Amino acid sequence: MTTTPTATLTDLRPNPGAAPIGRMVIRQASFELKLLVRNGEQLLLAFIIPLVLLVGLSSVSWINLGPGSRVNIVTPGILALAVMSTAFTSRAIATGFDRRYGVLKLLGASPLPRWGLVAAKTLAIIVLEIVQVGAIVIVAFLLGWTPRGNPLAVVVLLIMGTAAFSTLGLALAGVLRAEATLAVANGIYLLLLFAGGTIVPIALMPGPMAVVAKLLPSGALGGGLRDVLVAGNSLSLLAVTVLLAWFVFGLAVAARTFRWD
Amino acid sequence: MSETALEIDGLVLKYGRTVAIDGASFSVRTGTVTGVLGPNGAGKTSMIETCEGYNSPTSGTVSVLGLDPQTDARALRPRVGVMLQEGGVPSGARAQESIRHMASLYANPLDPGELADRLGLSGLRTSYRRMSGGEQQRLKFAIAIVGRPDLVFLDEPTAGLDAQARNVVRELIDQLRSSGVTVVLTTHQMDDAEQLADEIVVMDGGKVIATGSPEALMSGSSGELVFQGPLRLDLASLQLALPEGCTVSESPPGTYRVAGEVGPHALAAVTAWCAQRGVMPSQLSTQGRSLEDVFLSLTGREVRP
Structure with a gap:
């Protein structure tokens, strides 16, 4: 951490100036991460639920996941879930309450420019996701995971999923009040978790549901990751296109509806 | 440094059909404390938030430190400290870390530890949402001045403070003035305005209905x-x-x-x-x-x- 030069309280004379933009972004990102880690519900969403589902679904046999190694089928879906929980659910809820409590408003009067705040929030999400993915990968390997495919394709999908889900989260927080954002973001999370092609492979879904799931960001991310990690295929063009479309849609809605105060 | 820190001329602000500010004009000299008084709904907060760049004037002009709060926001933000009437601090944040964080966004901030000490916040371990109203007020005040601004806007800085805390905040405002900082504050506390302000602006119904020093307003008539x-x-x-x-x-x-x-x-x-x-x-x-x-x-x- 960089130390900030300070003046003593005997001297209150004006000496204004913004900190270097890099320092502002990093300090804002680390402040947000610190608050997030302190929040029990966010930790539940980011770590406990994905890891419990990973271990649970890999171990129990009474849920049909189709043929093949259970941990191999489950892990890509858990990675998709981790992205969804952090980039979409956490982000939407935190943004809604930040606005409700005037946090965004006051930051709007601080030297940190708005794009700097967006950059800081994105950086915080990326750092958190790296820790999440690390934890999931370690536990998956302990459970006997044998991933296939190109790791680069996995990284591309995770980045595109993060981009799509985070703009959708901002769009949601832009449209709704804080309490409604909390309820809807959690509702959508649960819906996409079980029926959106995140964890349950789309191939196991009934026909019409499978078509819908393929076009959802959750299904595109989960399905795309399974394509690479389970089947060893190359990057799915459909998954990439769907995620890109949701990203553009989320960005358009957020740009129209998002308010800072 | 220019003589005039804030110049408002013929300011009109409408939200849809509601007229929040109806042709307000006044100016603030550099290094003075100006108290904006007025009943609820007089337009005090709308006026201050227009100076802070949150509202775009329907007509008229606002010049803050010679700059336009809308078009020169980037240059202005490091130079202006803001205390909102409501909120501004994340609900899970503690006092010291909030001050430290805000300080880290500025080039030459005050010492966050000393500021916390002075305002009686250094022993506080609770998160913002669990603080008392007075603690929240003191924290918001600290955050407004930590960046060593030229000009501070304080929206109801002494609301909900006990006598001791009010004295500390008044002393700091006084010290800011003698250090050359311009302070514009709104208040319901007449004794605050009487004791602190060099100039008073009385607003009602979106208009400025009187301006002058407390002595001038109180004497004579x-x-x-x-x-x-x-x-x-x-x-x-x-x-x-x-x-x-x-x-x-x-x-x-x-x-x-x-x-x-x-x-x-x-x-x-x-x-x-x-x-x-x-x-x-x-x-x-x-x-x-x-x-x-x-x-x-x-x-x-x-x-x-």
Whole structure:
């Protein structure tokens, strides 16, 4: 951490100036991460639920996941879930309450420019996701995971999923009040978790549901990751296109509806 | 540094059909404390938030440190400290880390630890949402001044503070002024305005209805002069000697009251008139109006919605 030069309280004379933009972004990102880690519900969403589902679904046999190694089928879906929980659910809820409590408003009067705040929030999400993915990968390997495919394709999908889900989260927080954002973001999370092609492979879904799931960001991310990690295929063009479309849609809605105060 | 820190000229602000500010004009000198007074709904917060760049004026101009809060926001933000009336701090954040974080966004901030000490926040371990109203206020105040701004906007800085905390905040505002910082604050606390402000701006119904120093607002125009003297002095003669706008009465007998525009001239007239008659007035006193009287007479006494 960089130390900030300070003046003593005997001297209150004006000496204004913004900190270097890099320092502002990093300090804002680390402040947000610190608050997030302190929040029990966010930790539940980011770590406990994905890891419990990973271990649970890999171990129990009474849920049909189709043929093949259970941990191999489950892990890509858990990675998709981790992205969804952090980039979409956490982000939407935190943004809604930040606005409700005037946090965004006051930051709007601080030297940190708005794009700097967006950059800081994105950086915080990326750092958190790296820790999440690390934890999931370690536990998956302990459970006997044998991933296939190109790791680069996995990284591309995770980045595109993060981009799509985070703009959708901002769009949601832009449209709704804080309490409604909390309820809807959690509702959508649960819906996409079980029926959106995140964890349950789309191939196991009934026909019409499978078509819908393929076009959802959750299904595109989960399905795309399974394509690479389970089947060893190359990057799915459909998954990439769907995620890109949701990203553009989320960005358009957020740009129209998002308010800072 | 320019003489004028803030210049508002013909400011109109409408939200849809609601007129929040209806042609306000006033200016603030650099290094002074200006208190914006007004009943609820007078337009104080709308006015301050327009200066902070949150609202775009419907018409008129606002110049903050010579800059336009809308188009020059980037240059202005590091130079202006802001304390919002409501919130601004993440609900899970603690006092010291919030001050430290805000300090880290500025190039030459105050020492966050000393600021926390001074405001009695250094021992506080609770998160913002669990703090008392006074603690939240003090934290918001600390955050507003930590970046060493040229100009601070404080929206109700002493609301909800106990006597000790109010004194600390007043001392700091006083110290800011003597250090050359310009302070613009809104308040409901007449004694705050009376003691702190160099200039007072009274708003009502979106308009500026009076400006001036507390002394100027409180003096001159009205009050009462009371003295004791022999019974049944010649009131008609005294009345003639008094400046226009003053009326004299005797009640109870032996107690004389001069009401109206009681200023130095009225006082001189009374003492001269007594001297001519060889009357020694005793217990002579003048009572100016308090700022609260001035405020109520300007804005009316009925309760606002």
